Amino acid sequence: MVSKNDSGKTYRNECTGNALATVKKHSEEQDLTLFGSCFCPFVQRVWISFEYLQIPYKYYEVDPYKKPKDLLEVSPKGLVPGLKLNNFHPPRALNESTVILEYINDLAMNTNGRSLLPPITNPYARALVRLQCDHVNRSLVPSFYRYLQAQDSTAQIDQGKEFHQSIEGLVQLLDRAENEIVRSSGPVSGEGERKALAVGLGLWIPESEDLGLIDVMVGPWLHRASNVLKHYRGFELPRGEKFDRWIDKLFNHPNFASTCNTEDLYLDSYERYAFNRPNTSQVADAVNSGRGLP
Ligand SMILES: N[C@@H](CCC(=O)N[C@@H](CS)C(=O)NCC(=O)O)C(=O)O
Structure with a gap:
């Protein structure tokens, strides 16, 4: 700890x-x-x-x-x-x-025709992305704050496990979309067709260099997990070839990187959460009182 x-x-x-x-x-x-x-x-x-x-x-x-x-x-x-x-x-x-x-x-x-989602002609692919986003909003984001605000070591261990499981749950949903949309649509004629199927599924898909809705939904918390949770809780993101490659593509994507501050800004700004100071924010208050996030 x-x-x-x-x-x-x-x-x-x-x-x-x-x-x-x-x-x-x-x-x-x-x-x-x-x-x-x-x-x-x-x-x-x-x-x-x-x-x-x-x-x-x-x-x-x-x-x-x-x-x-x-x-x-x-x-x-x-x-x-x-x-x-x-x-x-x-x-x-x-x-x-x-x-x-x-x-x-x-x-x-x-x-301009740009979009973070799969094309409107593929409602099932869009729904799978929304399932991923729903998981982020209802499980991963609240779990991030519960972990960061947990004070005694037992609670920190429990909440750390929960946060980890939540990331694993997201990985399952990312794999599901990849398998159902990109890998199992019958024979594809080549790399171009695979790329077309991957549109809107985001950087998890090895063939894709384009951000998707799920990347922008979850990216800010994964980034803060890599600096804030690491610093205050000794947390490490899950490892594995595919996960590492996703994180690397995400954190280094020019549109992601261009909205990131230097690490000291995050460490300073989240100290009040890490020590669960009273009235830190509406989010922190909701976590402390067991209510849903604002
Ligand atoms: N559900 C809102 C949450 C936004 C939110 O909690 N923002 C925080 C800053 S990270 C805030 O404005 N806090 C002010 C407060 O707690 O009074 C959203 O998704 O936009």
Whole structure:
């Protein structure tokens, strides 16, 4: 068990590293404004997708714990991400990372044809991806916070196992989609056809170099598992040739990497979770009281 001292650090409110360079490139007014916070994995989901889908946006850093008025106008609970739609008069807004994700994916499909999902002509493939995303939202994400907030060593061991199992559960769903969509559709004429079948299934598929919805849904937590959980809980991601290759492709994908901060920002920002300081966040409060995440 890794034991570190609580040095009283608080969350950061300015991006660093690659993420800062991306913020600077997206500081001009646009039809869409992404209200984000540098440390937030829910924001990162949406941010990666904006980059991948090549939709113009402005990134606007806000402090969701201070609940500024402009954030509350776009996100009723004052949670990030929020999305402001400036081309309506008066402007409209959306919140909830998963809803914003589907919205900008629809926008992209209608404007430049890009998409994070399998084609609409393959409803079963799309449903399998949504099953993976459902698992991430209902199992993997809550389990990440329970593990990070667990204080005594028995609870940390139990929650660590649960988090690990949750990742294994995702791997099973990734394998299922690969087998049912890419491998078992009868003889394929070649590499090109296999690539076509893999569209929207994401980087898990060895033939694919394109991000899929599942990659952006889960990537931010796997990344924080590799730095925050490793630092505060001594956690190691599962190993194996296929898993390692997926993680490597994901973390090094240009659209993923361009939204990542330097590691110190994550370690500082998550110290309050690791020591389960009271009133750390609505997410932390929900975990402590056994309620569903906000
Ligand atoms: N269900 C929301 C969760 C978003 C969320 O929890 N964001 C955190 C930052 S990582 C937040 O805004 N916290 C502010 C608070 O706890 O008051 C989503 O998917 O967008």
